[in-house]
Structure formats: structure tokens, C-alpha cells
Amino acid sequence: MTTVGVLLETAGRERRVALTPDGAARLRKQDVEVLVEAGAGRRAWFEDAGYSGAGCEVVPRLRVYAESDILVCLHPPEDVASCRPGQLLVGLLGPLGDPGLAQRLATAGVTAVSLDLLPRTLSRAQAMDALTSQANVAGYKAALLAAEAYPGFFPMLMTAAGTTRPAQVLVLGAGVAGLQAIATARRLGAQVTGYDVREAARADLASTGAAVLELSTPSAEAGGGYARELTADEAGAQSRGLAGAVPRFDVVITTAQVPGGRAPLLVTADALAGMRPGSVVIDLASTESGGNVEGSVPDTRTVTDQGVTVIGAANLASTVPAAASTAYARNVLALLALLMPRGEVVLDLDDEIQRAVVISHGGRVVQPRVRALLEESKEIRS
Ligand code: NAD
Secondary structure (H helix, E strand, O other): OOEEEEOOOOOOOOOOOOOOHHHHHHHHHOOOEEEEEOOOOHHHOOOHHHHHHOOOEEEOHHHHHHHOOEEEOOOOOOOHHHOOOOOEEEEOOOOOOOHHHHHHHHHOOOEEEEHHHOOOOOHHHHHHOHHHHHHHHHHHHHHHHHHHHOOOOOOOOEEOOEEOOOOEEEEEOOOHHHHHHHHHHHHOOOEEEEEOOOHHHHHHHHHHOOEEOOOOOOOOEEEOOEEOOOOHHHHHHHHHHHHHHHHHOOEEEEOOOOOOOOOOOOEOHHHHHOOOOOOEEEEOOOOOOOOOEOOOOEOEEEEOOOOOEEEEOOOHHHHOHHHHHHHHHHHHHHHHHHHOOOOOOOOOOOOHHHHHHEEEEOOEEOOHHHHHHHHHHHHHHO
């Protein structure tokens, strides 16, 4: 019988869990054993008793490592070296940002599966699309966070004391998170404008009912629904265009990413300096090495000298932990159904989805993009 183990997330402020009691109950119905580390779901309000009630065994971390055939997580665990040879590790492992981890897992004989490499446009992959499920949660929360930090109302309110104008919200990047931020800000009554470098995203924007900000930059598609990195000239023109537009808004939410590349800088210090005091900027792309907004710091709220609140919101999905964990657990279950067609793991690297998400197997890094990155880093070192 196969045993699935659920680990408590070790990353800083992470509150999500990779499998909920409901998800575990579905595995139990298929005669899969589920071991859950004590406290794994507590920060998402899924108590140990809920897992026990669903037929799981709640055990210490070492037993999860020792007795599971499959380990499920969100981030790579900090004690990932505790994985056993032959074990399968499923998570958002970020191998394009850290190909060395894939190499270490391969050397340890671990079969690692990373949901962030899923071919998202395949319709049969959609139920496994954890990037989409988590970006949806993040976009929703970004609009709420902006409304909370903004010192005015989002909607137009007509009261005996007068009428307030609706907040003007600009959303930069109209992928999954951006479109959800737009929908949520509109539900709160704000007047919303969106912008993206991809022509296809401009059509998505128009369908949300948001106004579309037009800049004179060319469409920058990279295939697969993603944007490419702009050239220095294009980025300069975009930055100047945005510096002119941004100060007209009360709230700016940025969500722009380029897969495998650096997040583009969209809101410069000059643009921030032009905004009115009390304005709010939320940067979903914020990282230690920069994001979409100059000076944004992950998980930190700063106020500029001009009175603009800048919030670096690197991992907003974790702040809506029950909904985000529930969605992630469904993604994991859909993936496990693919990997375990008859209750046991049977890998098929000829399958398009498995070929994309399995990063290490049989002692080797097998994912072509990750292998290419490792080769490149060897060449750079030698
Ligand atoms: P993402 O997180 O990689 O990027 C977010 C957005 O930032 C993208 O829309 C991108 O075009 C934009 N962006 C990048 N550089 C920019 C710049 N310099 N200026 C302005 N915007 C910039 O993207 P995502 O949310 O993961 O999704 C990307 C696309 O893939 C979307 O169109 C989405 O609908 C599509 N998608 C399709 C499926 C499917 O077919 N089932 C599933 C998931 C995503």
C-alpha cells in the first residue's frame, strides 16, 4: 500500500499546508495511507484532530520522512536531505531558480516532482495548476490589502455628508493574479485600469470591464501565454510611459513576472514620487533582489517621504491559508491521480505532463530545462 506524508512547512511565514483533511480523506478512500506531521495544518486552521478524523495518522516529522513513499509540500523543506532514496517529493520546488536543489535530490535518489513546471495550457493539466490556484488567491488578497491600506473608500459612496469619488486603481500585469486583483477591486467599487505587455492579455483585460492603459510599447509575447523580457530600449520607453500614468492613480497593484527571468521594474522611484500622499502601491513580485516597484521590500510596509505606502507582498497566498491550501491540495490530488493510476506510483516519462514536472529520477536530473541550467552553470564555473 502506498503511503503519502504531509510535512509541516518550514519556510518563514508560510501558513499553508499541502494536503487538507478533505483531500486526505479522498486518498484514504483509495486505500492510500496518509501520515501527517503533527501541527502541519494548524496555521491554516486544519487541526490534527481533523486529519485523524479523516483516517490519517498524526506523527512526528521523522516518522513522516521514514515511512512515506510520497512526501507532499509547498516549498522545498529545509531538511530536504532527510528524504530517502526512492522517495517521491511533490511541491513547488522552484528548480529554475535553484537547479542545484534538483541535482542534490537526484544524487540522493529522490524522484522530485515540481508543479511549477506544469505545461499549464494543456487542458488535462488544469486541475493540477498550482501556480494558477495560488496566483488567484494572491490577486484577491492584493486588492483587499490595498483597500485596507488606502485611507479612503474604494467605492463611490453617496451619503447625507456628501459623495465620495471612487478610488482609481491601476493593475500592472494581467495574468492570473492581475485579473483576479482587477475583479476583486471592481467588486469593492473601485474604478480599475489594467495594463500588460502582451496583446492577448489586453483582450483579457477588456473582458473584465476594466479600462486598458495603452503605452507605446510593442506586444512582448514569449509563447505559452507568457511575456518575454523587454529589451533595454523597450523597458526604458515603458518605464517613461508608466511614470507619466502612475501618479494619476490612488492605488497601484503590480503582478508582472517573466518566467525564468527577473521581474521587470515597472514603478520607479520617480513614479512613486509623483503619487499623491496616501496612495498605496502593492508589489506582488517583490523579492530581496528587487521586484516591480523600486525599493519594495518583501513582507514589509514602508512609507515614502512623499507619503506613499509601498507594500512588498511576496507570498500573499499564504495569508489566505485555508482557501489556498484547499486549492493546492486539489492540485496535488489531481497530480497524484496521474502518477498513481492504480494506487501505486508508475512514472511514464513519455507523458507530456510527467516529462515536464519530474525533475529528478533514477539518480539523474531528467527535466530538460533544469538540465540545461545545470550545464550552463558548469560551463560558467569551468
Ligand atoms: P506571470 O505570473 O508569468 O506574469 C504575470 C503577468 O505579467 C503576465 O500577464 C505577463 O504578460 C505580465 N508582464 C510581464 N512583463 C511585463 C511588463 N514588462 N509589463 C507589464 N506586464 C508584464 O503570468 P501568469 O499569471 O502565470 O499567466 C500568464 C498567462 O498564462 C496568462 O495569460 C494566463 O491566462 C495564461 N495561463 C493559461 C492557462 C491555461 O491555458 N489553462 C493557465 C494558466 C495561465
